[in-house]
Amino acid sequence: MNIEEEALIWASITLVLSILLTFFAxxxxxxxxxxxxxxxxxxxxxxxxxxxxxxxxxFGIGGYLLSAIYVFSVAELVVILSLGSIQQAPKNWIKVYYWYSFFVTIAIIGSILLQRFNVLENYLPMNFPPVVMGTSSMGTIVGSGVILFFAAKALLFKGNKIKMSSVILGIVILGFGGTLVSGGFIEALYISEFIGMSLFLYGIS
Incomplete structure (x- = not known):
């Protein structure tokens, strides 16, 4: 099985799991x-x-428009998920985080529009410009922390430690996927998404 076939299989699995997550949410x-x-x-x-x-x-189809949509979706989904998690915080925290998320979103859009790029490399989204990566990290790192903390807080409150652990582990695995890909493990992106989303799906279902 070549890289293209592997990428297609994993991408299809990821799509199915993401649809399931969307349905349950x-x-x-x-x-x-x-x-x-x-x-x-x-x-x-x-x-x-x-x-x-x-x-x-x-399928080997890339280009600036598709890359821009992908980068925005990946970065912004973490921001939006964190907006859900932050609802458990005090109201003054929520208001501040709303403003932070707004400015991060503007920064992400600005970095995407700043230069043309194509993330496609070997049938995977791997070639991210430094400016886009840096700006996206403003939202994804903080957002992941917010999700992690408040998801754990909510599930601990419910007393369901198994599902709490599942959600937390799912988030951690999803977060490490990109790092593993940059280290040369081609399948890491999709494997991490598959395992991470499966754990997350179990945790919220």
Whole structure:
């Protein structure tokens, strides 16, 4: 099996899992009308968009527009997921984080528009410009921390330690996927997404 076939298989699995995550998050929201689940639902919608982009990459289709959509989706989905998690914080924290998220989103869009780029390399999204990576990290690193802390807090409050551990481990694995890819492990992106999303799906289902 060559790299293109492997990328296509993993991209397809990721797409299916992202659709499942979106479905469960949407079901939670429409049942509860809870704003936390609304943000999580919107975040997973962006995950589906990113997964669709990965399908195109797996076919060797790249370019600036597709790369821009992918980078924005990947960075912004973490920001939006964190907006869901932050709903458990005090109201003054929430207001500050809303403003932070707004400025991060503007910065991400600005960095994407600043230069043309193509993330596609060997059928994978790997070739990220430094400026885009740096700006995206403003949202993803802080956002991941917010998700991790408040997801753990909420699940600890419920007393469901198994699901809490599943969500936390899922987030950690998803976060390390990009690092492993940059280290040369081609399948790491999709393996981390598969395992991470499966654990996350179990944790919220």
């Amino acid at each position: 949407g079901r939670h929201y429409f049942k509860s009308k809870n704003i936390m689940w609304l943000f999580w639902f919107l975040g997973f919608v962006l995950f589906v968009v990113a997964a669709i982009c990965q399908e195109f990459f797996a």
